[in-house]
Amino acid sequence: MPDFAYESEHRGRVAGIDEVGCGPLAGPVVAAAVVFASGVPEDLLDAIDDSKALDARKREHLAHRIHEAPGVEIGVGAASVGEIGTLNILRAAQLAMKRAVERLPSPPDMALVDGNRLPDLGVPARTIVGGDRVSLSIAAASIVAKVTRDRIMARLDDRWPGYGWARNAGYGTAEHRAAIGAHGCTPHHRRSFGTVRRQLELFGAAASRNGQTHHAAFAEGEAR
Template identity: 75%
Template sequence: MPDFSLELEHGGRVAGVDEVGCGPLAGPVVACAVVFGAGVPDDLTSTLDDSKALTARRREILAERLPSVPGIEIGLAAASVDEILHLNILRAAQLAMKRAVERLPSPPTLALVDGNRAPPLNVPVRTVVGGDAVSLSIAAASILAKVTRDRIMERLDMRWPGYGWARNAGYGTKAHREAIASQGCTPHHRRGFGTVRKQLALTLTTGEPA
């Protein structure tokens, strides 16, 4: 389980930063930055964890709880499918993280960033491999980013039915790939990604759905 030791070790206003959505074939990449300005309440120290280790229901409960924590600061941001295409997914994810940190009420004195690549932030950065299972601030950021992105994909699913985005969040499941092949691509598909790019190339040569 993650704890608050890295934040306490630094002693200042530490932001946990994480992104969600680098792998899907559709939708934006979403990032979140979280500062527990007054510490972490006891009920959260035993329940916050890597978003991937939690059920969807548990993530929703925690996402509803977190904004009411005294002293918490939350910055949420995204990078669009167009930015993913033009920048590549790594740089787009880093852009989303930079935007999330900039949306905090004031700059943190340190950003704990999940992973091993530091985004170009205007504050000191410490990368933490597997950080969402190490730091409570990063874990909170991972949960809020995941829930936010899932909600975005659920809304897009209502406008673009047939791809199963409310269930697969845009990831390349068998059903999603089959839908791309039969229905073509939407403006929310990542046209630089292999499965989507191949479908676009097929469309140009055969006239099948794009």
């Protein structure tokens, strides 16, 4: 389970930072920064874990508790599908992290970043490989980012039904890939990704002209 050891190595306000959504075929990449400025509440010490180790219901509950924790500071940032296509997914994820830090009430004294690539955050920072498994602040950020992105994809699923985004969050499941093949792509698909690009090449520009799906079953969702 994650603990507060890495945070305790540094003085001042320490932010944990993590991103979610580098792998999906659709939707933004989302990052969160979490600072437990007053320490971690007792009931969260043994509950917060890497978001990937938690089911959706547990993540939702913990995200609510993290937001309600005394003295907690949270910043959330995202990079759009257009920015992913322009920058590439790694740089877009780093941009989302920078935006998350910028949305904190004030710059942290230190940022702990999950992974092995250090983005330019404008503040002192260090990377921790597997940080969401060992740092409470990073694990909390992974939960906030995951819940935020899942909510975004559920809202997009209402507008663009048929791709299963409320269930697969834009990841390349068999259901999602089949829907791309049958109905083309939406403006929220990452056309720079090989799987999406191959589907577009296979089914032609008519299936996704101007980023719009033309299948009749999706007309109502497109009009919303």
